[in-house]
Amino acid sequence: MKTIASTNSSAFGEPGIFRGQARFGSPMLSDYVWPLLEIRGQRPGPRLCVSAGVHVNEVSSIEAAIRLQKLFDPKAISGSVSIIPLVNQPALYKYSEYICPIDGKNINFTFPGSKGGTFSEVLCDAIMNEWCAGSDCYVDLHGGDLRENVSKFSIYQRTDDAGLEAMGRRMAMCFDAEIVVGLPKDHMQRPGRPPTGFARHGRLALMSEAGANGLLDESSISFHVEGVLNIARALGILDTPMSAFRNARVACNDYLWVETPVDGEFHAEIEPGMRVTKGQRLGAMRNLFGEEIAEITAPETGLVLWRMTHPSLPKGSSVLAVAVEETQVGQA
């Protein structure tokens, strides 16, 4: 990774605040630069990397990454905090939902990526092995694309490495979340979210989700900001006390997507964060005559992670997702 400093910047890698741009090594990424802000303390310590804007409409998380840049004082911290507030540079000003417009892939499901792959795969590899090289923790902030409303939740990866899993869970609990999801171990068998891709290499990454409909929302912004500050406290970068927790942080261990069986108009009867029981009616699909053509039901007992807000949805697309509580697994 090469860096280009702004005029008001410290030298990269020196104590102080670096402000500028990063350029990754692969020729495939050479048309783009990434905004980079890195705060480095006088004292050595852990390295925390924070990003947002893998999904460019998830603006509360992007705003949180921008605000976080001003919340670490190089005189007060141990180690370093590095922030890229907008990862999906090719989607900027295109308002692409979920995908990177260059290869049509969802960066969020492409980790760990590969050096010889498509643009998104090469970018995931560069994030992991160039920018996050030597990181103790990577946190990717998300939530609230144009047609969705998400609960406040955090994600870590379950793994056979008990120490890594315990650390992931502890860091995910740093967010004042309604739901804390530990992704099942079988996610490790295919490319996935940052927590999955990093865990495949024995490394720690987390995600936080909050927001709705491409709106800036103070409650969602502060959820992301306070969660990252708490992670910096838990890692020992900051020595200030943890902020208060108000939400239940219900521990869950599965993430189930619910699809519509028909083309139609989705009318939800639940909202994100609500508890639901297996088989419960969560909403209905209607046709353009207003007639109900299918029922949407809960696949398991758990909590609603998010739901689509735009009603028009084609057959086979996801209308909502449910997280399964730890205590429910294995029960009839």
Ligand SMILES: [Zn+2]
């Ligand atoms: Zn997202």
